[in-house]
Amino acid sequence: MRKKICNIDLELVPIEDDGFHMMVNGKINGTNIRLLIDTGASKSVFDKNRISAILGNSDFESMEQLSTGLGTNTMQSEMVDLKSFSIGNIEIKESPVVILDLSHVNESYEMIGDRGIDGVLGSDFLQYHNAVIYYKKPRLKLYY
Numbered sequence: 001m002r003k004k005i006c007n008i009d010l011e012l013v014p015i016e017d018d019g020f021h022m023m024v025n026g027k028i029n030g031t032n033i034r035l036l037i038d039t040g041a042s043k044s045v046f047d048k049n050r051i052s053a054i055l056g057n058s059d060f061e062s063m064e065q066l067s068t069g070l071g072t073n074t075m076q077s078e079m080v081d082l083k084s085f086s087i088g089n090i091e092i093k094e095s096p097v098v099i100l101d102l103s104h105v106n107e108s109y110e111m112i113g114d115r116g117i118d119g120v121l122g123s124d125f126l127q128y129h130n131a132v133i134y135y136k137k138p139r140l141k142l143y144y
Contacts, residue, residue, distance in 0.1 A: 102120075
């Protein structure tokens, strides 16, 4: 049982008239990143272009399995090992992560005047850390 608690403020990005997307800030190898919280996404993924810029290379390992969702039927996925990935007080070292081309997602954000995302924080991470989302505050509580 995880006993430590990490409370992280969320950013709400207005979408259309009455909707919003929830964003959380984190870091990859010490570089600030912005992630979309998506409870419907089975896996957390990171944008290929933005991760390439952070890591200074695009030496990713291809995966045989294609990804679905994010507005497409099939999408080539890749993997890379991150030295460090952190959100709030939670730091994960030497972690393999899934990389996708999220340029179509970021183009949609640009159309509404938003700066876009570096990745998606999915239910794999949220469930592992027993995440609780407080919509009124707005805040994300994680256990570690």
